[in-house]
């Protein structure tokens with residue numbers, strides 16, 4: 001199965017991260033996610049991260065650092081999540097594609113409301129902060 005390369009941004013402010021609700025009609029729909037999306041051909045991960053976060057949350061990424069990389073096979077789709085911690089940005093994130101968005105405290109993140117691959121992201125986040 002082809003692997004989909006995805007740039008994911010964990011937007012961090014204080015002890016909170018910004019999460020969005022995936023639309024029902026999408027893969028893993030109805031789950032909460034960290035904003036991001038597919039790395040287009042000819043694009044660096046950094047470029048994809050900036051583009052996707054601008055499209056999905058309206059922010060401009062200024063400072064980010066690699067957090068972790070997670071490969072996960074959902075059976076119907078295999079993803080490689082290139083996850084970056086976004087600590088510097090301009091603007092106030094919002095659901096720019098009409099999706100719900102919320103700030104959640106890092107300590108209270110419940111892995112069961114995210115896609116399965118996110119358990120590793122949340123673990124990495126706790127280990128880093």
Ligand SMILES: Nc1nc2c([nH]c(=O)n2[C@H]2C[C@H](O)[C@@H](COP(=O)(O)OP(=O)(O)OP(=O)(O)O)O2)c(=O)[nH]1
Nearest residue numbers: 006008027028033034035036037038079115117118
């Ligand atoms: N953005 C994001 N995707 C995640 C997370 N966890 C996880 O398993 N995924 C998976 C779900 C999707 O299969 C894939 C991301 O694809 P996407 O639907 O966001 O891609 P995209 O923004 O480019 O949108 P589209 O072209 O499919 O409309 O990665 C996460 O925390 N954030």
Ligand SMILES: [Mg+2]
Nearest residue numbers: 035036037038
């Ligand atoms: Mg997306």
